[in-house]
Amino acid sequence: MLAYIVRRLLYALPILIGVNLVTFALFFVVNTPDDMARMQLGVKRVTPEAIEKWKVERGYDKPLLLNAEAGGLASVTNTIFFEKSARMFVGDFGRAEDGRDIAREIGGRMLPSLAIALPTFILGLFVTITFALTLAFFRATAFDFWGVVLCVAAMSISGLFYIIGGQYLISKVWRLVPISGFGAGLEAWRFLILPVVIGVVSGIGSSTRWYRTIFLEEVSKDYVRTARAKGLPETLVFFRHILRNAMIPILTGVVVVIPMLFMGSLLTESFFGIPGLGSYTIDAINAQDFSVVRSMVFIGSVLYIVGLILTDISYTLVDPRIRFE
């Protein structure tokens, strides 16, 4: 098992290098640092000196890949690629436009992100799986039909509607919870409850439908018939046999997102003014802070790959048939 995990981690390395190269190409080759400087300083009436100064301040004045002037090892290390891209592997993300250290900022913002994302994730999973299981239990009845209709309608509604509508109705008209903001410690729950509820509700449509299909696929299998034939009550068939076997396909989609919870939700966080990584990213996009966006891309990829590895490991735990050589 340990050997397998180590090998998977080693496989992840080339992929991360690939991600790094893609972002490097996007941020430094498609647009030269000169273009970025001109963009940041305003396109018109910008002097070459101002551009040069901007580049030197941010360390963009070095050659892209190979520094011929510096000798020896420095010819590789004293470049934009090494300074800006390769260093991300050791958690050095450099500084944002406002001069703050990105790595520290990210560390401080993980917790608020998690405070929203984790309850949403767990509650959402519980609600949708329960709903889907109920629909599958009453399959081919009017209840199932209208449940599916409801799901299709719910997934056709824009996610923005849930947020804007919920915020308007619950915070503005009914004045139940604050409209946005974030508090420290236990006081935070008042700010968290609305985004969590909205997050759960907006996910119901598509996830319920997806889980229902999985359950229905299991229902038609032979082992279910056997279980019924030996006289098990339908509830037991569902909870002991179908739910357990359906966990395998469900895990594929679910475990992979767990590490991504650290990233937070872009929309929810920025609408509710929660100082997490999601709103950090949106602010960076709006301020065109390239170094922050680049760092978030890298971190997101790392977390995604961790999620893939976790998925594979979780398979062995739920399905004894799967063994890793």
Next chain:
Amino acid sequence: MMGFQIVVLWSDVLIWLLVAAGLGVGVLIAKNPPLLAAWRRVGANRVGMASATVLLGFILIGLLDSLHYRAQLESKPGQKAAYAVEVLSVLDALASPLRSRNEKTYSEPFATRLYAKETIDVPGQGTVRDYPRLKHGGKHLGEREDDVVEDAGFTAFKAGVLAFVGWLGVFGAVATVNRKKSPKLKLREAAFAWDAVLLTLLLMALTLVPLFWLAGQYHVFGTDKVGQDVLYQILKSVRTGLIIGLVTTLVMLPMAVLLGIVAGYFRGWVDDVIQYIYTVLNSIPGVLLIAAAVLMMQVVIDTHPEWFSTAAERADLRLLALCFILGITSWTGLCRLLRGETLKLRELEYIQAAQAFGVSSWRIIVRHILPNLMHIVIIALVMDFSGLVLAEAVLSYVGIGVDPTMTSFGTMINNARMELGREPVVWWSLVAAFSAMFILVLAANLFADAVRDAFDPRAA
């Protein structure tokens, strides 16, 4: 007769190319019995056909909005003809009353007065602070301002009756044709779900005809901050949504199909390379990759203002770039599916037989593998559409969507979002945009389900 100059935007080219491709595929399908049978199953699906009717309505609006021109300016005889800077479409011409009748600022649906109080000069009474009358909305009422409900109700009724009569004509035509083709079958027993189509048409006629009729006299969905009719903005948003939903898949399709099949068929190092590429792209969270790419695109566009002669052109190119970026980030799923299916197919006897006969690899791929993957491609096409339309709204909110000057559901929502904080609430733009988007996406989702049910061999 005013002259005009035809303007062809890049997105117009692509959208008409798509129409041509759709017709071409239609001809191919007619020659391929299994695919034709599957489409017949779609045609028999009542929900599928009802949603297809609604979608066709949206597509019609989008196509009318994809024929662009620049109107000729009035000039003295002998002078060289000059053309307006503004690029208009056939839809703009048809809806010119909606486009040109702007108010000063917000006004509620069916309002006759503005949303905000102003100081008005009343002849004989000096200045008064009151809600000023709208310049266009309910103008025909004159002094009978309070009769809006009565007047609008009567007009709607008139239009509804006319629409019903028109629909009866269509109904009669369909019924006659159906009786000639298959005398024994009733309409609801026909192989094609005519009953669903006709019912949808009736509902559409009964809502849309009165709506557009009234739109000539009132602002049926109200007006926005700069006094523009919200209904007009909704009509303009349709094209943007369609382009995002359709052109994106068009961009990613060739790449996904080619790489997926090649990886599955040749295996070995080719497979390794392709798998590596899509794993890398897949590892970057979609929104972030899109954000990074769009930011970079913005830099390119902003540093090269000389590339675009009109603002419409710049917005158009930005829209296409967005489609391209969305396509690049979303082809991996389809590619992986196709690779897996090809891996299975290439082990089948008929492929092995073709290989034994010495048929070239490319011929095997085109003749024997590609046709057997068509159902996956078609399902992916229709399933992606609704997601992309929804994504556009979110991306526009984040600030990485379409050009802010381009009307889309996303920019409408984004502009209207802040108005909920006003007192009294300005709700109409937001509600109209969300409703229109909901209808489009719901129809697309239901149609996608019908297509999937008909094409997926597992579902049968």
